[in-house]
Amino acid sequence: MSNSEKNILFAMSAAPFWHCGRTITKNSMHYMIALMPAVFMAIWHWGIPALGVMSLSILVAMLTEELFTRVMHRTSTIADGTAAVSGLLLAFLMPANAPYWIVILAAFCAISLGKMAFGGYGANPVNTVLVGWAMVFVSFPVFMDPNSMLLQTDFIDPLVRLKYFGAEALQNASFTTSGLMFGEQIGALGASQILALLVGGLYLLARGVIRWEISLFFLIGVLLVAAILNEVDPSKYASPFFHLMTGSTILCAFFLATEFACAPDRSLGMILFGLTGGALLVIIRTYGVYTDGAPFAVMLANLLCPYFDMIKPKPFGVKK
Amino acid sequence: MRQRFQILNDPRFRLVYDEKRRFFEGPDPATLRLNIEHFKVADGIKKKTRVFPGMLLATHASLDKGDLHSPIYGIVSDINARSIFVDAVKREADDPVLEPRDFLEEGREGEELRWQMKEMGVNMRSLGQKVKTLIINGLNPDPGVTWAESILQTHANNLRHGMELQRRLTRADRIILAVPKGSTVSYDGVDIVYVEPEYPNSVNSVLIREVTGEENPPDIGAVGLHNLWSLGRVGTSGYPLMETVVTVGSATQWKNYIVKNGTSVGQLLTHAKVELNEGDTLLRGGPLRGECLDRLDRSISKGTVGLFVVEAGTVPPMEGHSPCVNCGACVQVCPAHLNPSTLSRYAEFANYNVCFQEHSPLCVECGLCGYVCIARRPVLQYIRLANAKIKQMQEFVYVDTEENASDETTEAKK
Structure with a gap:
């Protein structure tokens, strides 16, 4: 069938029409892949508590982002994966057996004050993860100190x-x-x-992220x-x-x-x-x-x- | 190198494609649609007029824009404010035949030749620049466009004619041909410089920097190989300019065609056996700087360098409102050292004054900012918008009421 016989609806766009293929979502995916070796090593050394901290942090970060996009009447950005990456990076800065409430507090502070307060992804003047980390670290130094938390x-x-x-x-x-x-x-x-982080970091460099x-x-x-x-x-x-x-x-x-x-x-x-x-x-x-x-x-x-x-x-x- | 490694690692940006094939013939169109916006229809051309190849259809008042000739035997089926439509007919015995002319023999020079070439349908704006040095841009203008090497290698006669005519225009004191590094072409009496064939070096102002080492130097201009080919085409054939070289590119094929002016995009794609599907993007011009088409009956004109289909799903879609995330990729790749991310935001919120202060008119419009944007913002479009608004504001004192009025009437007629 020739083209003129079909009634085709074209996608309209603006120049340039080619694209490098990188998107925010793909970048987040690369981050996740890059962090995986360290996730495995963390579970290897610190066991299930480490997995718990990481999961909880990611969950709270994503939920906080969803909550704030709704409160701010914005389109949901939870699917782009940036909140999940922030949550995981935040967990990486915590002791393996940090109490659950401190993880929740840190993740909430990171996303709310470190990201959404400035308008969302990419608008923050200071690293999202570190805002959350600094708030709980300064407020509860004992719970955030790995040396005093990891006794066994x-x-x-x-x-x-x-x-x-x-x-x-x-x-x-x-x-x-x-x-x-x-x-x-x-x-x-x-x-x-x-070593695991070094491998992940080199992966991100190679990917141009x-x-x-x-x-x-x-x-x-x-x-x-x-x-x-x-x-x-x-x-x-x-x-x-x-x-x-x-x-x-x-x-x-x-x-x-x-x-x-x-x-x-x-x-x-x-x-x-x-x-x-x-x-x-x-x-x-x-x-x-x-x-x-x-x-x-x-x-x-x-x-x-x-x-x-x-x-x-x-x-x-x-x-x- | 940094850019190649990190951000622009697209092999298509290497503007040498090792294209050795000759040009393919374009379709014999059943109908033509020739754009006559700002043209004046020639005397005697009305509905039902029988036309022949090379017959004058419309003239343009400006010396920059070539006149319009019919590329085929046909009958004018309709004339409106924007277009002349011609239906193709079989040639008959008593149809007049245009005798080819030899312009080199006729020996016109300077302004006279400029008028003559304009009357033969060549757009003379960049060819007729009054500069000290004119650089002929021998690179493919956009990634994906592949005719430059073929023109340099297999259309030598055509190019030689073009350059001779160009020399006789005596508008430029010196003419230089810029070709990709590693190219072996040589022309007697023409200075050749070698340029790294890497986009955006094919953008005229960037090319001038590559050749002279200066940014926007005075008295140096550049002209595309496409224009020179058109001039040479008139010179070698002796007929008015009626066709153009177009790269047709899609996922399945990549070919260069010589296409008659006014051929519709749909006819060319059918001829090239390019299948289209719902959601594809159709674009005229280069893939980085071209324009998007909405319908298959848009036509190929003399300045068209390419026709591309970007298949649905091959690039991430542009989804309306997407805020800038400050990733800085556009800042890194911008060959004009601008800050496209902030410029696009100023334009987005109509702060055109700030765009002007931040030098947005210096943009070379290469499109790399949009190519690398991870948020899929139409960065180049925002900058073009800002520059158009700035131009409007600068011309505000001389409100061109006639122009505005005619635009409105065309809008109304649609």
Whole structure:
């Protein structure tokens, strides 16, 4: 049958008519795939309680988003998967046996104040996940401290060791580099699965979901400042690689600092943003009161993002 | 490299397609629909007039726009404000035949030649630019359009004629031919520069930057290979311009056709054996900068470079209101160093003044911003809207009432 005989209804659209195929939903799917190795490692190390925290966090995050879209008379965005990713990332920053009410509170705060209050996905000035995390972390430090929550384990918390016993105590502590990589340390349930997160992060980079400048220079920032301090006094300051393999450094470098809504858009801005975040991480760990400064470092860098965004080239053909 | 790795990893953006086939003949259309908006119908052309190939149908007052000639033997079936319709008929013995002319022999130059070529149907706007250096854009204009290599390699005679006529126009002091890197074409007496054949380098202003190293330099212009081919076509054939080269592209096939001016899109697609289905998107021009068609009786005109079908389901659908999520992909790919994400939002909320302050008129309209948008926003459309509004505001002092009035009457007639 020739075309003219059929009565065809065409889809109208606007140029360009080709598309790279990336959508918000697909990006969320890539995030989920990238986080899966860490999910398995977390369940491997911490068992069913870890699974419970992750499931509850995702559930509450999605329900909160649905609730707020209804209250705000907006079309439902629950299906794009961004809330689920936020929920899972939030769970990654919690101890495996965090009480259920704290998980609910954190997920609710993250989505309501960290995302919907600013108008939804992509409009938030500070990372959605970290808003929720910071609120409960500052309010209930004991429940959010993995070292005080996870008592039935043989692992130790390397950051607590560093903070309260000094860098020399790390030498004769019972952990190995490979052990740390495979998550044999006390820490937040997902954030401590270093190798799994690294694999996931590289997957996101390969898929073009996140920008390599931010991740790479975040890690460089960590290494640089830690190396300088370590050079000054190795007995007092830990080695730079120790900082990479503990706490939530890798999680922040690949999954949190790269959230593009609150990261700069151009190369130079992204490089400076990454360096700032990485440097702040080590500075907070060394001089601050918190053992793991990574999330706070990312939040501070997020707040500086508008200034990094001011670094831009002149428009096409504009001189002066 | 960064862009290729992360955002623009589409092999189709490499504008060299190794197309070696010659051009296919377009359909012999049963009816033609020739656009005559802003044209003046020639004397003696009315309903039932018998026309022959090369017969003048309508003239355009501007030197930039070529006059309109009938491409076939036929009878004018209808004339309205927008179009002339011609029904094809068999050639009869007493039908007049147009004698081909040799324009190089006739030896006109300068303004005289410019008028002559315009009267032969060639759009002279970009060909007749008054600049110091004119760069002929030898790249395929859009990804997916594949005729450039074939024109450069197999239509050498045509191109040589085009360039000779172009030289005799004496509007540009120097003419340069820009071809893809690795191309082996050479023409006597023509300066050739090699350009990385990567979209958006084929967009004229970006091409000028690639060749000269400067952004929007004064006194340098660019003209598409398509236009030069048209000029050369008139030069070699000696007849008025009545056809165009069109890439017809779909999921199943990819071919270049020489199509008669006024052929309807439906006839061309049937001829090319392209099956259409509900929900497909039909577009005229390049896949990144073209325009969407709603009906099969829209026609191919002299400036049409391509006709593409984007099958339903091959790209994520554009779903009305979709807010920007600040992902910054458009900012990264914009060759004009603009910020398409904020420009599109200013345009969305009618802040055209802010768009102007943020340099939206410098947009080169390559369409990459929309190509990478994960929220599927019509970013380029917003910027085009803003620029159109800015132009309106700038011209506000000289309200073109005649133009407005005629537009309204055409609207009313529809």
